[in-house]
Amino acid sequence: MRAVAxxxxxxxDVLRMTEIGDxxxxxxxxxxxxxxxxxxxxxxxxxxxxxxxxxxxxxIPGSDVSGTIEAIDEHDSSGLSEGDRVISHPLITxxxxxxxxxxxxxxxxxxxVTGRETxxxxxxxxxxxxxxxVRQPKGLSAEEAASLPLSLSTAWRAVxxxxxxxxxxxxGITGASGNVGIFATMISKALGMRVLAFSRDKxxxxxxxxxxxDLVIDSNLGKDGIIREVMDYTDGYGVNAxxxxxxxxxxxxxxxxxxxxxxxxxxTLMGSGAQIDMREIYLKSxxxxxxxxxxxxxxxxxxxxISRNGIKPVIGKVLSIxxxxxxxxxxxxSEIFGKIILDMDSG
Ligand SMILES: [Zn+2]
Numbered sequence: 001m002r003a004v005a006x007x008x009x010x011x012x013d014v015l016r017m018t019e020i021g022d023x024x025x026x027x028x029x030x031x032x033x034x035x036x037x038x039x040x041x042x043x044x045x046x047x048x049x050x051x052x053x054x055x056x057x058x059x060i061p062g063s064d065v066s067g068t069i070e071a072i073d074e075h076d077s078s079g080l081s082e083g084d085r086v087i088s089h090p091l092i093t094x095x096x097x098x099x100x101x102x103x104x105x106x107x108x109x110x111x112x113v114t115g116r117e118t119x120x121x122x123x124x125x126x127x128x129x130x131x132x133x134v135r136q137p138k139g140l141s142a143e144e145a146a147s148l149p150l151s152l153s154t155a156w157r158a159v160x161x162x163x164x165x166x167x168x169x170x171x172g173i174t175g176a177s178g179n180v181g182i183f184a185t186m187i188s189k190a191l192g193m194r195v196l197a198f199s200r201d202k203x204x205x206x207x208x209x210x211x212x213x214d215l216v217i218d219s220n221l222g223k224d225g226i227i228r229e230v231m232d233y234t235d236g237y238g239v240n241a242x243x244x245x246x247x248x249x250x251x252x253x254x255x256x257x258x259x260x261x262x263x264x265x266x267x268t269l270m271g272s273g274a275q276i277d278m279r280e281i282y283l284k285s286x287x288x289x290x291x292x293x294x295x296x297x298x299x300x301x302x303x304x305x306i307s308r309n310g311i312k313p314v315i316g317k318v319l320s321i322x323x324x325x326x327x328x329x330x331x332x333x334s335e336i337f338g339k340i341i342l343d344m345d346s347g
Contacts (some may be wrong), residue, residue, distance in 0.1 A: 001343075003123035004324040005058035009049035012325040012332070015122075018058065023069045023119070023127035030130050031150075032086065034067040036146035036318075037121035039327045039340045040179060041267070041284060046116050047328065052116070062121030062342075063090040063114045064137060065128055066145040076130050085136040089299040090114040090149045104155075106295045108329045113150075113293065121146075122324055124344055132301055137307045146311040147339035148303065150293065154266055156302035157294035158243045159191070161339035164262040164287065167192035169240035172230065172256060174249070175269060177204035177337055178214065181313050184243045186211050187302075190309040196230060196239060207337045223252045230256040246270040250288075254280045262287045314338035319344040 001022050006014040025031055043061040046053065065088035071080060080086065093100050093108035098107050114120050114128065136145045155343045158180070165171055175181045175292030176197035188195045189212030197213035199205070205216045217229050230239060240334065244250060247268030254276055257263055263286065294302070305311070316338025319327050327340045 001124040005060045007058045015157050015325040018329050030072040031070040032067045032126050033070040036142045036340050037062050038064045038147045040147045040333050060119040060123050061115050063150040064146050065121045065126045068343050086133040087136050089132045089296045091293040124170050131288050143315050143341045144313045149265040151179040152183050152302050153294035155180045157298050158264045159187045162264045162289050163241035165241045170194040172196045172239040172242040173247040174198045176220050186311045211309045227255050248274050249274050250274040259284050263291050
């Protein structure tokens with residue numbers, strides 16, 4: 001099959017269009033024929049590599065598997081069959097450890113992510129567990145389905161499961177014009193919240209307002225400027241929750257969240273080192289909670305929620321799979337508002 005893979009860690013140029021043997025069908029697995037996939041920050045992290053990551057070479061990146069079932073384990077009883085259109089949940093769990101057995105698969109001792117530890121979606125075919133598959137809802141295009149797995153599952157768990165918010169609350173979203181931030185903004189709005197979207201890029205203001213941001217705050221204002229804007233908007237109370245992907249600026253999040261508020265951290269885009277004034281944490285009874293991806297059942301709920309609420313993924317650009325390196329470059333530079341889709345059919 002055709003695939004884009006890297007043979008060594010490094011910059012986007014290490015991505016190469018190549019021919020690789022088809023994945024073999026296996027007990028409990030399905031082979032998915034992919035026509036579109038999309039690009040995530042995780043692809044970049046995996047490509048550069050980091051301490052502790054074990055990657056077999058050549059490695060096919062990409063966490064967003066969706067498409068048509070090409071082959072499926074004949075013993076399977078899921079009701080899915082060849083030709084069905086499906087989307088794959090990207091978290092891979094062992095099903096055997098104490099966490100999996102006690103219903104906490106998100107904390108699986110052996111957890112992996114499609115395209116990070118395993119070969120991923122920059123390919124014509126991908127082998128995924130049947131238990132990861134969700135039927136693609138009608139009314140969703142191939143591009144839209146391809147944009148969901150990693151970004152939607154992360155955003156949904158952060159906002160719906162962990163932010164401890166309700167209808168009428170105010171939520172702040174840092175890096176709001178990123179892949180997860182866009183979904184978090186749309187989900188928060190649909191849940192009835194007032195949304196403060198933070199972005200460093202002035203060009204994103206109109207787009208963020210269009211998808212539901214009530215106020216777009218320029219992250220370049222710096223800590224004091226941001227606190228002033230948030231306090232002005234919330235009558236001095238602060239927001240009920242912050243969804244944060246920046247990491248290093250967590251101190252600002254601590255300052256803008258109000259009494260009993262929650263900070264959900266899912267990234268370290270600005271660096272992983274941070275200093276927090278712990279007095280703010282205990283005097284305001286703040287909860288700080290980390291997350292990544294979601295459970296399978298949360299992913300099913302998320303897809304159902306966006307379908308029922310008419311939430312359409314924002315597609316920023318569609319490129320041929322041959323331009324996977326360029327797609328990675330554009331994402332690294334945050335040049336595109338919305339998902340960057342790779343089209344396997346035009347490769
Ligand atoms: Zn497990």
